[in-house]
Amino acid sequence: MHASVKQTKAYDFKTQDIKVLKKLLPYLFKMRGRVILATLFLISAKLANVAVPVLLKEIVDNLDQTNVLLILPLGLLLAYGALRLASSLFNELRDAIFAKVRYHAMHLIALGVFKHLHTLDLSFHLDRRIGGITRDIDRGTQSVSTLLSIFVFNILPSFFEICLVIGLLWINYGVFFSGISLLTVTFYIGLTLAITTWRMKYRYQMNDMQSEANTNAVDSLINYETVKYFNREDFEVNRYDKTMGRWEQVATKSFTSMTALNFVQGAVIAVGVTLILIAAAEGVVEQSLSLGDMIMIQALLLQLFMPLGSLGIVYRQIKHNFIDMNNMFDLLDKTPKVAQNEQAPSLNVDKGKIEFKKVSFAYPGKDPVLNDINFSIESGQKVAIVGASGSGKSTLAKLLFRFFDVSSGQILFDDQDIKALSLSSVQSAMGVVPQDTVMFNESIFYNIAYGKQGATQQEVEKVAKLAFIDEFINQLPQGYETLVGERGLKLSGGEKQRLAIARVLLKNPPILIFDEATSALDSYSEKMVQKALNLLSEQHTTLVIAHRLSTIVDADKIIVLGQGKIQESGSHTELLKAHGEYAKLWQLQAKSSTTE
Known part of the structure; x- marks a missing residue:
């Protein structure tokens, strides 16, 4: 009042x-x-x-x-x-x-x-x-x-x-x-x-x-x-x-x-x-x-x-x-805080290399989340980011997709600063499978086809098969015309994730971002989703935000974040031998799995 x-x-x-x-x-x-x-x-x-x-x-x-x-x-x-x-x-x-x-x-x-x-x-x-x-x-x-x-x-x-x-x-x-x-x-x-x-x-x-x-x-x-x-x-x-x-x-x-x-x-x-x-x-x-x-x-x-x-x-x-x-x-x-220069050049995709150079970031009115982050993802590589909750893992993905702009430093895509490029061209080059997948209150076909304008029935069915969701869809009375409900509430977590993967497969961008895409799934759903994710990432440069370490053991590089900084990086085997933060997290999750 x-x-x-x-x-x-x-x-x-x-x-x-x-x-x-x-x-x-x-x-x-x-x-x-x-x-x-x-x-x-x-x-x-x-x-x-x-x-x-x-x-x-x-x-x-x-x-x-x-x-x-x-x-x-x-x-x-x-x-x-x-x-x-x-x-x-x-x-x-x-x-x-x-x-x-x-x-x-x-x-x-x-x-x-x-x-x-x-x-x-x-x-x-x-x-x-x-x-x-x-x-x-x-x-x-x-x-x-x-x-x-x-x-x-x-x-x-x-x-x-x-x-x-x-x-x-x-x-x-x-x-x-x-x-x-x-x-x-x-x-x-x-x-x-x-x-x-x-x-x-x-x-x-x-x-x-x-x-x-x-x-x-x-x-x-x-x-x-x-x-x-x-x-x-x-x-x-x-x-x-x-x-x-x-x-x-x-x-x-x-x-x-x-x-x-x-x-x-x-x-x-x-x-x-x-x-x-x-x-x-x-x-x-x-x-x-x-x-x-x-x-x-x-x-x-x-x-x-x-x-x-x-x-x-x-x-x-x-x-x-x-x-x-x-x-x-x-x-x-209201004006967007992410600068959008209409005259900015479009992204020129060559190899699909990503590089973070001295990146720091803080949300408005809050302490810095990331401090002086430096790493690169070579073309075709799969790089995983792990760390405790609040360490800045998802923030890295949001900065790469330009939901936010870096406070300082640069993010380079094939040696081009994404901040100086047109926003739509940068975002068009990336596909995201988020942890919390939200669907439109439309048909399954509509939600998958959303990944590509003018997608045909054959294209949608093909990516549904690659995402291991086609069998589930075909069992439904209305098949691809089944409505998924508000925010996809009629589907389980695993079903929504596989639909999201099918949608990204249809978009087929050079860069893939998986933001804890399997963290909330049961064992069966996780296996199905992980199988689809591995297939999807074979031909792409991939950034994986991981909660379950078992899903990223095959990554080319694993980066451990802590308190906004890179604490260590290397392959799964190298990090286990180093007996650092990653090894502690691995032992913790292994003990938890054994107890379960």
């Missing part, structure tokens, strides 16, 4: 609204032809609409004659009907023309945000709350549509119509009628803006609490199994209930303050209309105005104050939408 209030105070409406408008205008400029045409139809509709009371006056005055033979003013009546029809037609044409502008802008903005989120680095996605982000994007894109509709269908027509009505009153009935009307409009707008701006703090708090509740709900449902394992259903429900309870209190305050605003608006209009009608009635009594004038003034006032009646709601919607759009555009303001 306190955080929400603080955020509300920090929101500078004028500055932020201008920023949002500047970001929105380029999308409208792309459809400027339609915008201009829609505006012309808008003006035509309002001219026809304001001309209706003028014709109505003429009709009434023609009929309000007692001393002459009445003649049906058929031409005026037909013109009246034609103006009504024209107003409706121009309004519909405006709506039809502008629909493309509104939805195209929504499309482009949503696409831009989605694309930008994929350019942000791993640190952003580790800190993100996915429920809050999806909610911000959804509210933001809907706000684009609402805001454009309000401006084209409410604000511009109302402003133009108010100018026309006050102008007509001034020309036909003098300063008093137009002056009272203008004062009423000015008071109404001024009070509406002032009170609505004061009420905006409630809306901002409601947004924050709704995002928090949505984020908690998404997190809870994604981690459904964990919730069940620890019997925390009541805790999750209570947490959601507390947030929604706070939202309910603020929402109630927002609604009750709105009723006060509605009363103030109604009072201003009532006073203004009453004064004008009294003056018009006096004019009719004194015969300075005709009955037609009285009806025309009343009709014009209706056209003047009807759009004003919804101005409070419209203004609140505008401010709400500015806030929602600002939250979405804030995502576009």
Whole structure:
């Protein structure tokens, strides 16, 4: 609650609204032809609409004659009907023309945000709350549509119509009628803006609490199994209930303050209309105005104050939408911490040699994880990294894939500094089989074929066979069309790992990274996965982050990390003879296996 209030105070409406408008205008400029045409139809509709009371006056005055033979003013009546029809037609044409502008802008903005989120680095996605982000994007894109509709269908027509009505009153009935009307409009707008701006703090708090509740709900449902394992259903429900309870209190305050605003608006209009009608009635009594004038003034006032009646709601919607759009555009303001130079040259893959030269790295706000790391992986070699938890093993893999950039030093790929190359070309040259393999909630075919755009059924089946997963797939009732569930929850750990290996086989990159790919598997699954990994690494330069030492005894070189530094390196046999850290780890795991 306190955080929400603080955020509300920090929101500078004028500055932020201008920023949002500047970001929105380029999308409208792309459809400027339609915008201009829609505006012309808008003006035509309002001219026809304001001309209706003028014709109505003429009709009434023609009929309000007692001393002459009445003649049906058929031409005026037909013109009246034609103006009504024209107003409706121009309004519909405006709506039809502008629909493309509104939805195209929504499309482009949503696409831009989605694309930008994929350019942000791993640190952003580790800190993100996915429920809050999806909610911000959804509210933001809907706000684009609402805001454009309000401006084209409410604000511009109302402003133009108010100018026309006050102008007509001034020309036909003098300063008093137009002056009272203008004062009423000015008071109404001024009070509406002032009170609505004061009420905006409630809306901002409601947004924050709704995002928090949505984020908690998404997190809870994604981690459904964990919730069940620890019997925390009541805790999750209570947490959601507390947030929604706070939202309910603020929402109630927002609604009750709105009723006060509605009363103030109604009072201003009532006073203004009453004064004008009294003056018009006096004019009719004194015969300075005709009955037609009285009806025309009343009709014009209706056209003047009807759009004003919804101005409070419209203004609140505008401010709400500015806030929602600002939250979405804030995502576009996020910049990736991993530098991406668009002019950078692409990686030129020759042999597939990797070299770490004096590499040091620290996560933001934390102590260094790696200090002065030096080693190389020759073309076709298999190099394993081992060490205690937190020693920096997985960080090496993330630096090589450029999820992060080194704090100092260089990582060379065929003697090319990967920091100076285009990010996509570096990442295209690598295939990763992570410890925690996550699948899309799609079919098995989709998840394997993700490794290569346009992959055929034959190619997918071939790599599934090489990954020793084809037999399992063929036993399923729907085969390759079987859905794997959210994050692949319908599959076991070993099945997901073998699917991940098949996917990397399909990509077939020169560099392979195995990040503890078998550490969480049972013995059978580990054997199957290890068999697939060995097959995969035969023709590639391979970096293996290992937990189980038995899986990397055939490595060309084993590097032992400790406290962010290389403690020792060599082959399995050489390290055992050295009786160092690796030998201790080997004995420890051997003892553990014997005990089991």
